[in-house]
Amino acid sequence: MDLHLLSGTAVFSAFAGMTMYSELSSEWNWGQAFMFGFAILAGMELMSASVHVLFGGFSAIPIRAAHLDAFDFKDMYFIFLNKICTVPFMYHYNSICLDSAVLKMEPKDLTFANSVGGFIALFLVYDFIYALYHRFLHVRGVYSLVHKHHHRQHSPTRGNPDGVNVHPLEFLLGEYNFLLAVYLVKPHAYAAMAFIVIGGVMASLNHTRTDFCIPYVYDVKAHDVHHRIPQSNYGQFISVWDRCMGSFREYHDTVDKRK
Template sequence: MLHAFPDLADQSVWLVVPLVAGLIALRYVVLAGGALALITTFGRRLRHRRIQPIPFARRQLWREFGYSMLTALIFTLVGLFTVTVGREWGLSKVYLDPDQHGLVWLLLSVPVVVLIHDTYFYWTHRFMHLPSVYERVHKVHHLSTNPSPLAAMAFHPLEAVIEAGVIVFLTMLVPIHIGVLAVWALYMFATNVMGHLGYELLPRGLATHPLFGWLNTATGHNQHHRTFRSNYGLYTTIWDRLMGTLHPRYAELYDRTTGSRPTPDAAERPVNTGAPS
C-alpha cells in the first residue's frame, strides 16, 4: 500500500521517525523527569501540598517510563501519517505562512485548538471508562492509583492511538499554523504532567474561584486516579460541570490540599472502587 502514498514510500521520510520520536522522548524526560526530580528534591518542603501520602514505587516508575517511551513512538507514527497522507489527500489544514489566515486567526486558533481538544479528550476519556474498553485499554494508565509525573504518557498502545487521534481530527477540522501546533503540543504535555504531579501547586481557593474555577488541577486528576470515576477533563472542568461528572468533593479535597481547610475530612481519604465509570 505504500506505493499509493508517495510521501510515505519515500525512504527519507522514515529517517525522520527516530528524530521526532527522540524529540518527544526528550520533552518527556525534561518535563516529566524534571517534575519528578523537583518534587523528590523538595518533597519535604512541599509535603503540606501532597495530595496522597502513598509513595511512588520504583516498579511503578519503570512501568510508567516504559509505556511512555512506546507512546512516544506511536505519537510519532500517527503524526507522520497525518502530515504525509493528510497532505496527499488534501485533508491536512496545517499551514506554514502566518499571513495565510491572518494574525487574528493565528492568535484565536490557540484557545480554539485547546477547547476542541478538551472536548475530544473528555468524551474519549468517558468512552475508555466503559467497562469493556477500560479492561482492554485504559486500565494500563490506571495501574497508577497515585500517579507520578512519569505517568503523563503511560498509555496502552491503543489508548496512545486514541490520544494521538486528536492531531488527525484537529488538522482536518481547522487551519492550524505549524507554530501553533508546536505551542499547543507543549502546553498539552505540560498540563498532563501537572495533572500527574501528585502535589497541588496552584493557589488556594482556585477550585471555587468565579473566574478561574473552570481550570483543571492536579488535585482533580489525582482524584480521578483514586476513585476511577469523575473528573474526566484535561485542561478544564467545563465538560465535567456540564455533564455532572465533577467529583462532589473535589473542592473540599482541593481546599484541604492547599491548606484552606485545616481539619481533615472524608474528601482526603482515598476511595478506590476498583471499577471504571
C-alpha cells in the same frame, strides 16, 4: 500470556506496520528518520525533566491513596512502546502543521482569531472529544480491557512516565485526538505547535504532585481526584466539559473514598 501485554503488542505492531507501509514512498532515508526519532525522544525526556524543574516551587498535593512505588515489566514495556509511538505521531503532526494546504503557516497570515482564538478552540475541541472517550473507557466491560492498567497508579508522582503508562490503544487514540482537533479547528500552524507543546506539559504535570491551578480552567488536583475517584473529572486539560456534563468533582482536603 497477559491479555494486556498481548493486545498492547498487537496494537503497537499493527500501528508500526501501517506507518512503515504508508511511508514506503517517503523521501526520507533511514538516517534522517533516525535523527528525527532521536530528536523527538530526547525532546520528550527534556520536557519530562523540565516540568519538575519549572514547577518545583509550587506546594505539593498530599498523597491520599496508594502509590505505585515500582514499575513492573508491563509498565516499563507499555511506556517504551508508547514513547516509540510518539515518533510517527509527531511526524504526522508536523506534516500537517507544515502543509500550507491544511493550515496557514506564514507570519503574515497570523490573526487574533486563528492564533489566540484557535489555540483556545483546540483545547475546547480536544477535551470535548477526550472527555467522552475517557468516560467510555470507564464503562464496565471496557474498563478492564484497556484503561484499568493506567489506574493501577492511584497517586501519580512521576509526571510523564506515569502519564504514558497506559495501554498502547489508549495512548494512540489520545495522541491522534490532537491531530483530529487541529483538522477540525484549522488554526494557524503556530497555534497548533504551541498546542502540542503546552498540551504535553499539562498532561505530564497532571501526573505529578504539583499544586498548580488556573482557576475554573485547569487544576492538577482535578486529575488527582480522578485517579482516586475514577467516576469523575474525565477531561484531560480543562474542567469546562466535566462541569457541563455533571462529572466534575472538586478537590477536598479531607480523604475521599475511591469508588
